[in-house]
Amino acid sequence: MTTASAIVVWLAPLVLGSGLWIALAGWPRRAGGFATAIGAGWIIGVLLCGLLMRGLAATALSAGFVRVGACAAMAGVAGWVGAWMLRSRGFAPTATARIAMARPAAVPMSNGGRLLAALLLAMLAWRAWLLVTDVVLHPVLPWDAWAVWAAKAKAWVLAGHAVPYVSFESWLPQMAADTRTGAAWNYPELLPWTLTWFAADAGWVEPWINTAWLGLWAGLLLAHYGQWRGFGLSRMHAIAGVYLLGSLPLLDAHVALGGYADLWVAAVMSLAGHAWLRWRTTRDHGQLAIVVGAAMLLPMLKLEGAIWSIVLGAAVVFGLLPGRMHGKRFLVGAVVAALALASCITLSVAWVAVARRYVQDSIVIDAAQIGQSLDAIANALWGQGNWNLLWFALPAALAWTYRRWSRSATTRRLLVLVVVPVLSIVGLFALTSAARYAQSYSAVNRLLLQLTPLLVSLLALVLWLPAEDQPADGVSPPDAAAA
Incomplete structure (x- = not known):
């Protein structure tokens, strides 16, 4: 791994995800919009790179660096260019493109506010340094992550190609075949595929691969800053909120230890929730597309992600119903969620079997x-x-x-x-x-x-x-x- 290849591994997801985000959400009018596009874009982009690794390099993972990197760069640049060309017309016709109600001028931060903001950012920077030292000084610890997500990715990288995982009953009669098994053989595989992107050029170097969780942490904080600014919070309050989020011990533990999927689920769920809020306010079809895309990614990350997708689906249905229905919208949303659950049970979706094992029906x-x-x-x-x-x-x-x-x-x-x-x-x-x-x-x-x-x-x-x-970006x- 060279410095140039390491930069590409981080930059390609950023270009891809931010380009797609801006293509859907429209060209940002303020700095907060760019912060959201960069933070959320990296998170979405690195997951999409995982999907591209599966589609373009499953049979030769070492070729994924070039194939996926080139595809990600082209798609991301196309998204940026398209958003720039459409910026004056307003991307989504249903979003009120013209400012119907001008927002008051932003109040500048006082000297005390600047000092406090600088102190909070310095404390976050120090926390980030501590996380970096944790990540680079140890491999994946032998907890569940080691046996579930990291194990699959490592097996594929060391083999040079993807190997299907099957149940123990299917694997036992054909042990000589190119298959593998494990306790979590049927768990979603988007995160293992994402880890193969970080290993595409460097091989399996666990401290380097675990830096993906550092990127997730930074992207989550940056995306929240931009989203809160878009809802109208002041710079000082948005920075304070970022510190509150970035300093939570359990969140930081998942970054430092690495290998687990829960923080990825949390990030995608958060991006979807905020996009849903913006869609409810502006009726911007681009924001609705972000919700739908995030709802599709959640079940690919972890089994319970399917539950959160159903919650988001019910929330979208609720938002589509006319306001004059009042409380009946909650009933319709509940019915939609129940139908989705019944469909999952009828189709024997993987998460249903796991849920049954936990709750014992x-x-x-x-x-x-x-x-x-x-x-x-x-x-x-x-x-x-x-x-x-x-x-x-x-x-x-x-x-x-x-x-x-x-x-x-x-x-x-x-x-x-x-x-x-x-x-x-x-x-x-x-x-x-x-x-x-x-x-x-x-x-x-x-x-x-x-x-x-x-x-x-x-x-x-x-x-x-x-x-x-x-919202503070002028959309009423x-x-x-x-x-």
Whole structure:
């Protein structure tokens, strides 16, 4: 691996993802839009490079560096050029391209604000350096990630080509065939394919491959900064929110240890959730396309990603229904989600079998078990050091500022989007045999991590979203435009 090839490995996903993001979302009008395109673009781009590795280099992984790099560069540049050519016309005709209601001029930061922002960024930079030292000084640790996602990628890279994974029953009679098996043989493979992109030119060098989680961390923070600026938060508040998100201990642990898929699920879910919020406000078809694309990626990352895709699908259906239906929209969304779940069960989708193993096809109404599970969940949220003060601050902020945030349609929508999955997680661990995983803390924190970026975003909007509930990039809500 040379310096030039290392740069290409990082730059190709950035060009690809940011080009596609801007092609869908439209040319940014402000710096926050470019921050979102760069941060979110790298995350989406590196996952797309994983898909390209599967499509273009499965039989010869070493050729993927050139094939995937060239394809990513061409597609990304085409997206940038197309967005630039369409910038004056407004990409999505349904998004109000003309400013119907001018936003007040931005208030400059005071000297004290600049000093505080610089201090927060310096603390994040120091945290990033600590993460870098953790990543480069050790290989993948022997936890679940080593036996699930990293194992597949390493086997493929060392073999030079992709080898199909099958069940033990299928593998045993044909051990001489070019197949492999494992405990997680049927788990989604997008993350292993993504890791093969980092190994395409360098081979299997685990500290280098694990830098993908550093890129994910940086991209997630940059994307959130731009998204919060787009919703109208000030620079100071957006930077404070970035520090809140970037300093969460459990999130940082997943970056430092590497190899796990939960943080990737959290990032894609967050990008989809924020795009859904923008679509609800602007009716921009590009934002809706981002939601649909993210919903397609989630099941490819981890089995429970299919559940989050169903949640997003129900949220899109809810948003498509006319407002005059009021509460009936929730009922329709619930029916859509139930039909999607029934379809998954009928088609025997992989995540259904895993879910059945965890819950054992039963609802357990046991007061002692429910009490123990709720106590374990409460300890995970408020008694352990995984979340700093997030779970103290969020309920307090929701109660203290209720009269203000309840007037914000954006904040209310985000609240519903995260409350439904959180209550589902609590119900899963309290009312089924999966309670043993809550009481051993082996799963509850990881599932909550997948929603954490959206939860931090909810806290930021509750505390700091201006009363004028419209995006800061000049796109006004349809109702305001009509007025």
